[in-house]
Amino acid sequence: MTTPNPSGAGKSKTKLSRDIVLAKALEMVDAEGLDALTMRRLGQELGRDPMSLYRYAENRAALLDGVTELVLDQLTIQPEDPDWKAQLRKIAHNLRMLALRHPNVVPLLVTRPLSTPLGLRPLGTLRPLEQILSLLVSAGFEPSDALHVYRVYYGFLYGHILNELQEFVVDPEENEVLLRLGLHRLPAKEFPKLRALAPALSDYDGASELDQGLTILLSGLEAQLSRQAAAALG
Amino acid sequence: MTTPNPSGAGKSKTKLSRDIVLAKALEMVDAEGLDALTMRRLGQELGRDPMSLYRYAENRAALLDGVTELVLDQLTIQPEDPDWKAQLRKIAHNLRMLALRHPNVVPLLVTRPLSTPLGLRPLGTLRPLEQILSLLVSAGFEPSDALHVYRVYYGFLYGHILNELQEFVVDPEENEVLLRLGLHRLPAKEFPKLRALAPALSDYDGASELDQGLTILLSGLEAQLSRQAAAALG
DNA sequence: CGAGTAAAGTCTACAGTGTAGACGGGCGTT
DNA sequence: AACGCCCGTCTACACTGTAGACTTTACTCG
Structure with a gap:
C-alpha cells in the first residue's frame, strides 16, 4: 500500500535531476539572493537530503556555475x-x-x-x-x-x-524618498554635485x-x- | 620586567587600528584571494584574537567595504x-x-x-x-x-x-600552454572560432x-x- | 601618586556552513 | 533469483561569523 509516489501527488518523490536542482537553485537566488542559497536550504526546499545534491554538482561553486549557465542559456543568438x-x-x-x-x-x-x-x-x-x-x-x-x-x-x-x-532601487514606492534620504546622509561640503543630482538620478x-x-x-x-x-x- | 612592548620589537604589540587591520586584510586578499580572508585568519595574522577586529569593522562585509575603500583611495583625481x-x-x-x-x-x-x-x-x-x-x-x-x-x-x-x-592568466610561464590546453578541451564542432583564436587570445x-x-x-x-x-x- | 573610567582585547559558546566517507535500499538487467 | 549500479541518506568533521560577558590595559583627574 502507499506506493512510494507513482507520479508525485503531494510532495515530490519523483527522481531528482540536474535540471530540477538548478531550476530550484535559480528560484531561490532570485527570491532571496546568493547568500541564501546554501546546500542545506536547497536540499530542504527539494525535500531531499542536502548530500543528494552532490550527485548533480561537484560542489557549491559548480552549482553556482550551473545557475549561471541556466540564465545564459536563455539568451538566444542568431x-x-x-x-x-x-x-x-x-x-x-x-x-x-x-x-x-x-x-x-x-x-x-x-x-x-x-x-x-x-x-x-x-x-x-x-x-x-x-x-x-x-x-x-x-x-x-x-x-x-x-x-x-x-x-x-x-x-x-x-x-x-x-x-x-x-x-x-528595488522598492518602487519609496524610490525617491529612500534615494534622497540616502544621499542626504552625505556630507554637504564633500558631495555637493552628487547631492544636487538626486532628482536626475532617480529617473x-x-x-x-x-x-x-x-x-x-x-x-x-x-x-x-x-x-x-x-x-x-x- | 619585560615591559609589554615599548614600541614593538619582535611581534606587534602596538595598539591595533583600523588602518592596520585593513592594510593586513588587503595584503591577505591580494595574496590568497577573497575567500582566504576569514576573521579568524586575519586575527591570527595580526597576532590578536579574531574578536578584536570587531572594534574596527562592524562585520565581515563592512571589513570588505573597508578594503574596497582602501584600494579606491589610491585613485587620485584632479x-x-x-x-x-x-x-x-x-x-x-x-x-x-x-x-x-x-x-x-x-x-x-x-x-x-x-x-x-x-x-x-x-x-x-x-x-x-x-x-x-x-x-x-x-x-x-x-x-x-x-x-x-x-x-x-x-x-x-x-x-x-x-x-x-x-x-x-596568472602564471606567466605556462601562459600559452595552459590557455591552449584549456581551449583544447572544448568540443571542436561547437567552438571552432574560439579554438582557432587561441593565438590571438594570448597576446x-x-x-x-x-x-x-x-x-x-x-x-x-x-x-x-x-x-x-x-x-x-x- | 592612586583611583576611576573608558577603551581594547579576550574567552566561551552557538548556530550554521560545505563536504568526505560509509551505508542502505530500490531499480533494471541478466 | 542474484547481480550490480545508481540514488539518496546518515553521520561526522573542520571551519565559519559573531553575540555577550569578562579581563586587561591605558589614561585622565583629583
Missing part, C-alpha cells in the same frame, strides 16, 4: 543573421532584460569568469562568445578583428548592465541609454569594417 | 584639471593599473555597489563619482549631462577592466585596447559637448 548590427542590438537588449530579471545572478555572471581560465568555464557561458564571433566573421570581419570587436561590445554591454543595476531610462550607446558603438565598428574592406580592395 | 579629456584618460589608466595590481579586489569593486543603495555606500567609493562630476561640470557640461557622461565613461571603463581581467594589449576605446569615447563626448555649446549660443 549567428546567421545577415544584419549583424541589428543582431548585436537584439542580443544587448535581451541580455539587459535577463540581467534585470535575475539581478542576483549578475554578480556570478561578471565574477565567476574572473576566477576561471577561459578554457575551463562552463560551456554554456562560452557559447555566446562563440556565436558572436561567428556572427562577426560572417559579417566580414577578420577573425582577429572579430575578437577585438567582441571585446569592445561585451565590455560596453557589461559595463552598462553594472551601471544600471547599481542605480536600480534613469536604462533601455534608451543602452540604445544610444549602441548606436555610437555600432556605427564606429561599422566604419572600421568598411575601412578594412577598402584596404583589402586597394 | 577635478580642477582644465583638460578634462586628458584627466579622464589618466584616471582610466590609473584605475586599470589598480585593478591589475589588486585583481582579487575587483569582484568587490563591481559587486558591492549592486547590493548597496547609492547613498549608503562607503564614502571612499563615492568620492571618484563626485570628483568626476565636478571635473565635467567645470569643463562645461550641464550637471545632468555630466551624469550621463559619467555613466558612459565608467560603464566603459569597468567593462574593459572585467574584460581584461577575464583573459588575464592582448590591455593598455592600448583601453586607450583606443577611450579615444573613440572621448571624441564622441567632446562632440556632444560642443554641440551643446552651439545650441546654448544659437
Whole structure:
C-alpha cells in the first residue's frame, strides 16, 4: 500500500535531476539572493537530503556555475543573421532584460569568469562568445578583428548592465524618498554635485541609454569594417 | 620586567587600528584571494584574537567595504584639471593599473555597489563619482549631462577592466600552454572560432585596447559637448 | 601618586556552513 | 533469483561569523 509516489501527488518523490536542482537553485537566488542559497536550504526546499545534491554538482561553486549557465542559456543568438548590427542590438537588449530579471545572478555572471581560465568555464557561458564571433566573421570581419570587436561590445554591454543595476532601487514606492534620504546622509561640503543630482538620478531610462550607446558603438565598428574592406580592395 | 612592548620589537604589540587591520586584510586578499580572508585568519595574522577586529569593522562585509575603500583611495583625481579629456584618460589608466595590481579586489569593486543603495555606500567609493562630476561640470557640461557622461565613461571603463581581467592568466610561464590546453578541451564542432583564436587570445594589449576605446569615447563626448555649446549660443 | 573610567582585547559558546566517507535500499538487467 | 549500479541518506568533521560577558590595559583627574 502507499506506493512510494507513482507520479508525485503531494510532495515530490519523483527522481531528482540536474535540471530540477538548478531550476530550484535559480528560484531561490532570485527570491532571496546568493547568500541564501546554501546546500542545506536547497536540499530542504527539494525535500531531499542536502548530500543528494552532490550527485548533480561537484560542489557549491559548480552549482553556482550551473545557475549561471541556466540564465545564459536563455539568451538566444542568431549567428546567421545577415544584419549583424541589428543582431548585436537584439542580443544587448535581451541580455539587459535577463540581467534585470535575475539581478542576483549578475554578480556570478561578471565574477565567476574572473576566477576561471577561459578554457575551463562552463560551456554554456562560452557559447555566446562563440556565436558572436561567428556572427562577426560572417559579417566580414577578420577573425582577429572579430575578437577585438567582441571585446569592445561585451565590455560596453557589461559595463552598462553594472551601471544600471547599481542605480536600480528595488522598492518602487519609496524610490525617491529612500534615494534622497540616502544621499542626504552625505556630507554637504564633500558631495555637493552628487547631492544636487538626486532628482536626475532617480529617473534613469536604462533601455534608451543602452540604445544610444549602441548606436555610437555600432556605427564606429561599422566604419572600421568598411575601412578594412577598402584596404583589402586597394 | 619585560615591559609589554615599548614600541614593538619582535611581534606587534602596538595598539591595533583600523588602518592596520585593513592594510593586513588587503595584503591577505591580494595574496590568497577573497575567500582566504576569514576573521579568524586575519586575527591570527595580526597576532590578536579574531574578536578584536570587531572594534574596527562592524562585520565581515563592512571589513570588505573597508578594503574596497582602501584600494579606491589610491585613485587620485584632479577635478580642477582644465583638460578634462586628458584627466579622464589618466584616471582610466590609473584605475586599470589598480585593478591589475589588486585583481582579487575587483569582484568587490563591481559587486558591492549592486547590493548597496547609492547613498549608503562607503564614502571612499563615492568620492571618484563626485570628483568626476565636478571635473565635467567645470569643463562645461550641464550637471545632468555630466551624469550621463559619467555613466558612459565608467560603464566603459569597468567593462574593459572585467574584460581584461577575464583573459588575464596568472602564471606567466605556462601562459600559452595552459590557455591552449584549456581551449583544447572544448568540443571542436561547437567552438571552432574560439579554438582557432587561441593565438590571438594570448597576446592582448590591455593598455592600448583601453586607450583606443577611450579615444573613440572621448571624441564622441567632446562632440556632444560642443554641440551643446552651439545650441546654448544659437 | 592612586583611583576611576573608558577603551581594547579576550574567552566561551552557538548556530550554521560545505563536504568526505560509509551505508542502505530500490531499480533494471541478466 | 542474484547481480550490480545508481540514488539518496546518515553521520561526522573542520571551519565559519559573531553575540555577550569578562579581563586587561591605558589614561585622565583629583
